[in-house]
Every structure is written in structure tokens, then in C-alpha cells.
Amino acid sequence: MATVKTKTVWFCKSCGNESPKWMGRCPACGEWNTMVEETVATGKKAGAASVSVPGSGHKPMPLSHIDSSVENRISLNNGEVDRILGGGLVEGSLVLIGGEPGIGKSTLSLQIPLHCPHLKTLYVTGEESAKQVKLRAARIGGDDANCMIYSETLMENIIAEARAMMPDLMVVDSVQTMFSQNVESSPGSVTQIKETAAMLLRFAKETGVPVILIGHITKEGSIAGPKILEHIVDVVLQFEGDNRGTYRLLRSIKNRFGSTSELAVFEMTGKGLREVSNPSEMLIPMHEEGLSGVAVSAMLDGTRPFLIEVQALVSSAAYGTPQRSATGFDVRRLNMLLAVLEKRAGFKLSVKDVFLNMAGGLKVSDPACDLAVVSAVLSSNFDFAIPADTCFAGEIGLSGEVRPVAQTDRRIIEAARLGFKKIYVSSFSSLEGLEGYAGAKPEVVKVADVPSLCRILFK
Secondary structure, eight states, rough: OOOOEEEEEEEETTTEEEEESSSSSOOOOOSOOEEEEEEOOOOOOOTTSSOOOTTTTOOOOOOGOOOOOOOOOOOSSHHHHHTTSSSSSTTTOOEEEOTTTTSHHHHHHHHHHTTTSOOEEEEESSOOOHHHHHHHHHHOOOOOOOOEEEEEEEEEHHHHHHHHHHHSSEEOOOOOGOTTTOSSSSSTHHHHHHHHHHHHHHHHHHHHOOOEEEEEEEESSSBOOOOOHHHHHHHEEEEEEEESSEEEEEEEEETTOOOOOOEEEEEEETTTEOOOSSHHHHOOOOOOOOOOEEEEEEEEETEEEEEEEEEEEEEEOSSSSSOOOESSSSSSHHHHHHHHHHHHHHOOTEEEEEEEGGGGGOOOOOGGGGGHHHHHHHHHHOOOOOOTTTEEEEEEEETBBBOOOTHHHHHHHHHHHTTEEEEETTTTOOOOGGGOOOOOOEEEEOOOBBBHHHHHHTO
8 A cells, every 4th residue: 555645736726737846937827926835745544546426428429419408596585596597506506705804705605595495405604614604694684493413524424414415405615614625735725626626526417416516716816725625616606796795786796507698686684685686776875965976877687687876075175186096996097087088078186186986885897987087076076066866877988089888778767667758868879779678768868078078968
């Protein structure tokens, strides 16, 4: 029998490439500063020989003979999660949920079995004790009769317990705390995460039990561990939002059984995450009319349109250097829009402080918000209020032109549904999708550039 020996190697966290020494740049994927040191076993441990799985002798078969019927899906009694998954959880799928600490990953993963008492669930916790999970469950509420809590971090014990129990759903919190005896490294290392994910994938595919994994993220915002973890799983969901705010966005990064253009919105409450089926009603103005520096943007995140309030404050610089601050919006893009206003429209904003805020604590990246940002800044600068029933959807170019944005018709329909009377869009926007809409449409005002916007809006 071979003697077990250990050696030190370096792994790339991004692609998993192995190297005998440290290198600043990975030769496989080209990423910088991604090499981490690991201790691995070079011999074979007793009892580590491969074992054939009964019934695993599949034969090659023609593609035309493979059944392509729709996958069996399990409803989680949560409309937002079911929609972002493509209609429910697919049997035998592996779902990875990532996000910042305190964002709501564990709350959502426990809320799912508590609201699905018809599913026999095995909840594996490696970070918290069973009492801590019980306290959270009591706060969330729901039926916990069919939810089994298992506090364990050794994967061999977890797989054995799952095979004996054969649950309808399995939740693992979190994958970075699990470890296997077959790998000589600490939990959370590249090697352990790869082995743990592979064991859970084999279990899910062999038994048909869907598995939900909770994953940590790095300070850069990516899921901790090797990039191969995201390749192994079937679905990757990313939690976004400010953990000091109330709203949470669940975004689909990867989905083998559905679209990656979906977005789910939740509100964090004292009893867990509440579904926000219509986020537009919560993100539009909640104040008295007649306030300057406020504009509403008809934005689109993935395939979901909703309206968000943009707030701006322009004031004289109290110090020598004017301040530029943006919450929920890229401050570099704000500086670009202010430069366009000064160069193309003649507004002297270089000596003034400009503060920008996106209501609800959301982070916005849709370029269609440019028109609303410019309108809010000008409204605050002139101290002229924009009518509350007016919204905007357009991108601003470096020459001051208003460029069309994708799916303008869907933005207009969403604005009409919420009672807006007027919407400003690019003069080059195509409105063919409105032909089949039978409801009341808002007045569509087409603008070509920023100067024409100022003449129409502040006349």
C-alpha cells in the first residue's frame, strides 16, 4: 500500500490551475494575485479506492433517442424565487446563492423550507448551532414540522445521512465550512471546495434531490473559492443591496434551466424577506409635490421594468474643491454627465457641489437613468420642480445627444400602469411594441439632445 505523503502546491483561485511555486500571474487564466498555498496528499489513503456506483453503467446513445421533455420542477411557494429559477426548482439541480454577510442568504434558505411544509427538507448548518437556527426560525415563522436540522461539517457524514433520509430538498450553509476526509487541507481551501461541490453534485444527480448551497463572497464581490465552483453548479444567484437598507435584489448570474435576465426584489423585515411583486410602487416619490431636484427614471433590470426616484442636490461649494457624491450610481458616470452639461449645454457646475441619491438604497447601472439624472440635477440647479407625473428613459452621449435605450415600449407601459402622464425618451426610439397595447398611454415626448430637453422641460 502506498504511503501517504504531503507536499505544498499553489492553486489559482480563479481557474484552479496548480503550480509548484508562487507566481504573481496565473499562466492558465492570466489573473493577477490569485495563487493560494495548499497542502495536498500525494499518496492514496486506505479505503480511498474508487467504488463503482450501482446502476451507473450508462451506454452511449443517439441524441435523437434522448427524452427532451420538460424537467420536473418543485414550487417553493415563493413567487419571486420561482420566477427567477424559471418556474421552480428542478429535481437534481445544484443551486448556489452568494452575497455579502448579513444580506439575507441564510434567512432566505431557511424561509424556503418553513414556507414549504410539504417538502421534507434536510437543513445542514456548518456555521451556526441548531439553537441559533431555531431562534431564526421562530422569528421568521412558518411550519417547521418537516424541516430537519443537521449541524455537521464532514461531507461523508452529511452524504450518508442524506442518503438514509432521502429528503425532497437539501440546504447546505455554507459550502466554505464543509470538508472531506479525502482531502488533506483545511475547510474553505480551493481543494476542499472543489471536492465538496463535486460530492454534492454526484449526490444530487444520482438521487434527484435538489441541493441549495450558500456561498461566501470575497471583498471584490465574487464568490469565494475557485471559479470551477460556479461551473459545477446549475444555478448561481447573487444577493445585492445595502445591508443597512431594506431592499434586496436577487439576481440570476447563471441558470441552465431558465433565463439569466430575471431579477427578484425583496424587502427585509423583522419576520424575514418579504416579496416585492411590484417594486415600482415602493420606489417612486413618497413626498409632497413641488420639490426640486427630483426625477423619476423608467429603468430596466434584466427583463423587469420598474420606476425609481432619482434625487439630486446642487449647491454652492462651501470649500475650494467642489464635492461630487453619488449613492447607488456610478460617481464616474455622474462626473461625465456633469461635464456634458457644462461643455454642451453651457451650465457652469464646476464650482458647485453635486450630490446624487437613488431612492430605496438600490444600485443602478442602467444607462437609461442618464436622462433622469440630468433632469434632477438641472431641476435642483434652477430650483424648479418637475411635475410628479413625468418620468424619463434615455442615455446621454458625450456629445450631448439623447440615445435610445432597449425596450422603450416596456418602460412606457410600466409608466402608464402606474399613472404617469408624460415620459421623455430619445427622438430615435422605436415604439413599435406599443401598437398592441390597449390601455391609456402617457404622452411620449421625444428629445434629441440635452439643450432641447432644457428648452422643453424648463420653459
